[in-house]
């Protein structure tokens with residue numbers, strides 16, 4: 001009912017506003033909307049949830065965990081290179097940093113309202129601004145690391161690791177359950 005009312009009101013408003021040209025086209029959607037409404041209503045209970053499912057079915061917890069796994073793997077590779085356990089290859093290193101950037105961005109797509117769960121603490125949703133500030137710190141640290149990686153100089157890269165590692169830890173301490 002509300003939808004119908006809204007459609008009619010909208011149509012009326014459009015008609016009222018655009019008296020010459022807009023009036024004719026604006027009137028047409030109105031009868032159409034009225035016709036659609038009775039059809040929609042019986043279907044509403046069954047069809048509407050079904051239509052929403054593709055979005056609701058995305059497993060946001062799994063999606064962000066998978067993305068964070070990639071962030072973790074990239075972090076390990078980066079750490080190994082910086083420690084000297086793995087030989088530094090400028091091109092490979094740039095690629096790994098780029099992967100982290102992409103995977104990190106992906107992970108943070110999956111913390112919307114209603115995606116509570118996994119190892120994310122409930123506090124996260126009550127402190128979204130802090131969480132987002134933590135996300136931005138990580139993004140800034142990855143950007144700085146990426147810039148250093150472009151120089152191809154491992155000595156430029158090393159000092160950027162502290163901020164990056166710190167950004168992971170700060171957010172995990174606040175918003176991620178300890179899993180090991």
Ligand code: HEC
Pocket residue numbers: 061064065066068069071072073075117118119120121124131132133134135138164165167168169171172175176177
């Ligand atoms: C702003 C917050 C935030 C930042 C920054 C952050 N993380 Fe996380 N991370 C989380 C949360 C929250 C989870 C738990 C997700 C879940 O289980 O739903 C998580 C989970 C993970 C996991 C576990 C994934 C799995 O297998 O379930 C890894 C690995 C990880 N993060 C690595 C990192 C690394 C490495 C960095 C830094 C380069 C980082 N994270 C930065 C919030 C953050």
